[in-house]
Structures are given as structure tokens and as C-alpha cells.
Amino acid sequence: MARFEFATAARILFGEGTLAEVAPAAAALGRRALVVTGASSERAGTLAAALAAAGVSPIPFPVSGEPTVELVSRGTEFARAEKCDVVISIGGGSAIDAGKALAAMLGNPGEPLDYLEVVGRGQPLLQPSVPYIAVPTTAGTGSEVTRNAVLGSPAHRVKASLRSAGMLARLAVVDPELTLGLPRAVTASTGLDALTQLIEPYVSSRANPMTDGFCVEGIRRIAAALPRVWENGADRQARSDMSWASLLGGLSLANAGLGAVHGFAAPIGGMFPAPHGAVCAAVLPHAMAANVAALRQRAPESGALRRYEEIARLLTGRPQAAIEDGLEWVAALCRRLEIPPLAAYGIGAADVPVLVEKAARASSMKANPIALNSDELSGILERAI
Numbered sequence: 127m128a129r130f131e132f133a134t135a136a137r138i139l140f141g142e143g144t145l146a147e148v149a150p151a152a153a154a155l156g157r158r159a160l161v162v163t164g165a166s167s168e169r170a171g172t173l174a175a176a177l178a179a180a181g182v183s184p185i186p187f188p189v190s191g192e193p194t195v196e197l198v199s200r201g202t203e204f205a206r207a208e209k210c211d212v213v214i215s216i217g218g219g220s221a222i223d224a225g226k227a228l229a230a231m232l233g234n235p236g237e238p239l240d241y242l243e244v245v246g247r248g249q250p251l252l253q254p255s256v257p258y259i260a261v262p263t264t265a266g267t268g269s270e271v272t273r274n275a276v277l278g279s280p281a282h283r284v285k286a287s288l289r290s291a292g293m294l295a296r297l298a299v300v301d302p303e304l305t306l307g308l309p310r311a312v313t314a315s316t317g318l319d320a321l322t323q324l325i326e327p328y329v330s331s332r333a334n335p336m337t338d339g340f341c342v343e344g345i346r347r348i349a350a351a352l353p354r355v356w357e358n359g360a361d362r363q364a365r366s367d368m369s370w371a372s373l374l375g376g377l378s379l380a381n382a383g384l385g386a387v388h389g390f391a392a393p394i395g396g397m398f399p400a401p402h403g404a405v406c407a408a409v410l411p412h413a414m415a416a417n418v419a420a421l422r423q424r425a426p427e428s429g430a431l432r433r434y435e436e437i438a439r440l441l442t443g444r445p446q447a448a449i450e451d452g453l454e455w456v457a458a459l460c461r462r463l464e465i466p467p468l469a470a471y472g473i474g475a476a477d478v479p480v481l482v483e484k485a486a487r488a489s490s491m492k493a494n495p496i497a498l499n500s501d502e503l504s505g506i507l508e509r510a511i
């Protein structure tokens with residue numbers, strides 16, 4: 127067996143009602159908690175009261191939209207002035223990535239651009255983050271167990287990561303109850319992000335035996351649960367399965383990497399106001415088809431082709447399913463969940479060359495099962511528009 131590494135949050139709590147564990151855990155880690163939330167912070171109110179009762183001062187920091195370098199700079203100054211010694215995120219991927227970045231910057235000197243990949247100076251984060259607790263309220267990003275925070279840099283029109291093993295959360299609390307009220311469109315786009323984050327690590331050039339098991343379990347769960355939460359957002363069993371699958375996706379991508387879909391998501395999200403999950407969903411079926419075609423042409427013996435076959439079986443539930451059945455299943459799910467094409471975000475044919483050039487350099491692209499040439503990358507994007 128090839129050597130591999132696996133790292134994750136120090137502690138993971140999963141299950142309905144686990145939100146109640148956050149305040150006592152925070153009290154063991156600090157006295158002044160920066161509480162990073164999305165734009166609507168209703169649930170954070172419950173958490174803030176529990177924190178206060180546990181002797182921890184909650185310092186609210188709401189974030190609207192996906193986090194930027196500027197937001198993290200401003201938030202770091204604010205949190206340093208407030209003497210925050212623990213950071214808690216409660217929200218979707220944006221709140222979690224923002225909190226994770228802030229916890230890293232509170233533990234290290236300087237500003238985010240000193241450490242940012244691709245567009246920053248890319249210096250290593252030498253010190254660990256201040257203690258960080260992640261509480262996702264969507265089932266999609268898996269960011270509660272990843273070691274990077276994706277930040278937008280409007281000046282460069284791209285997204286790039288702060289990344290360090292020291293950024294892993296001290297505690298990840300995955301309470302499926304928090305996802306019960308998610309709007310339908312968010313359920314769809316975050317759910318398809320979770321599916322992408324299980325498919326890409328499974329066929330990744332960095333896949334390992336531990337993440338393989340997580341991917342197989344997660345893909346099987348999502349195949350049944352995502353159509354169900356789309357039909358009925360109050361289906362507790364299906365919501366719980368989605369939270370579980372999302373967590374498995376985070377564990378997998380953090381240790382096995384991603385691929386072409388996320389390679390495109392970084393520059394598209396940097397240049398256009400498109401939610402990450404919706405972008406991934408629009409690109410996923412076309413990237414899968416292009417990867418399969420390229421593998422058949424240039425690497426017909428590749429193990430990745432057998433993995434695409436396994437994905438088809440897991441998605442359709444049919445042991446005889448062929449790769450094409452899996453591709454069609456994903457495309458049909460995207461239609462059923464009313465995923466708009468990329469044109470809905472103002473992306474057109476004229477944007478293809480620059481997006482392809484940026485995607486080819488994105489860190490996620492390196493783990494794609496086969497190197498795609500610029501014609502193949504352009505083809506994916508043209509079909510996703």
C-alpha cells in the first residue's frame with residue numbers, strides 16, 4: 127500500500143443537538159470568543175447566550191458574502207483590539223472560512239497577503255491558529271474539517287487560500303438540526319458541492335485508502351438523500367445523511383485534493399458574483415465527461431476509469447451501471463435541482479480564455495486524475511455556460 131497522510135480537526139461532534147456542546151467547549155479554550163456568523167445571525171443569538179452563561183464573552187462578527195482579503199484584514203484588527211482568544215464560526219462556508227482565516231491571523235503576525243497562495247507572498251503560517259471551533263449550518267462545504275480558508279481578492283479577481291495544518295479546527299460540531307431551515311436553492315447548490323467534493327477526491331491523483339472509504343460511503347448517502355431534501359427540507363433523516371456526507375467530503379478533500387471542477391470554481395468565484403456550490407454544480411457533469419474522455423484516450427489503463435464506473439454504480443444503485451449511466455445521473459440531478467448554467471451569472475464565451483488560463487494554474491487542478499489541455503478545459507467551460 128502506498129504511504130499517505132491523514133489529518134483532521136482535533137475533535138468532531140456529530141448529531142442532532144450537538145450545538146449545545148459548543149459553549150462548554152469554548153469555555154475550556156478561552157474567555158473572549160469572536161463569533162463569526164453569516165448575514166443572518168439568529169442561531170448565533172442562542173449560542174451567544176449559552177457562551178455568556180458559560181463565562182465566555184461573545185464578540186459578534188457578521189460576514190455577508192464570501193470572505194475577502196480585505197474583510198480578514200479588517201476582522202483581524204478588530205479581533206486583536208477586542209483581545210479575542212478563541213474564534214467560533216457558525217454559518218455556511220463563508221462564515222467558516224472567514225473564522226478559520228481570522229483564527230490563523232490572530233495566531234500569526236502580519237496580514238493575510240503575507241501568507242496567501244497564488245496572489246500573495248505565500249509565506250508559511252509558522253504559528254498555529256488561536257483555538258478555533260467550526261459549526262456548519264449548511265451541508266456542503268465540509269470546511270469545518272479542512273486546513274485552508276478560501277479568500278477572494280477583488281484586486282486580482284481571483285480566489286486563493288490560506289493553508290496550514292495549524293488551521294485545523296480544535297473542534298468541529300456538525301449538528302444536522304441547523305440545516306433544517308435551509309432555503310431550497312441553498313440546499314441544492316451546497317448539496318451538489320458536497321457531491322463534487324466526494325467525486326473529485328475519489329478519482330484524485332492523491333486519493334488514499336482512508337479517503338476512498340469516506341468517498342464511497344458519502345456518494346452512496348448523497349445519491350439517496352439529496353433528491354429527498356430537495357423534495358422535503360424537513361426530512362430529518364435525509365438532512366442528517368447530507369450533513370454526514372458533507373463532513374465525509376471535507377475529510378476527503380482535505381487529504382486527497384480535488385480536481386478540475388474546483389480548479390474552475392476558484393477563478394469563476396473570483397471574477398463573478400456566483401455562489402461556490404452553484405458553480406461546482408454547473409461544471410460537474412461536463413468536467414466528469416471530459417475527464418473520462420481524456421482518460422480513455424491517453425490513459426486507458428488508469429485506475430480512475432474503474433473509479434468512475436464505481437461512482438456510476440453508487441449513484442444509480444445498479445451493479446451493472448456503466449460510466450455513462452453515472453454521467454447521465456449527475457446531469458439529470460442538476461436539471462432536477464434547477465441548477466442554472468453559468469450564463470446566469472453573466473459568464474459568456476468571451477470569458478473562456480482567461481478563465482481557462484487561471485483554472486490551469488489553480489491549486490485544485492493539480493489533483494485532477496489526468497492533465498487536461500486547454501482545448502479540453504475550454505470545452506468543459508463552454509458546455510457549462
Ligand SMILES: [Zn+2]
Nearest residue numbers: 319323402406
Ligand atoms: Zn467545493
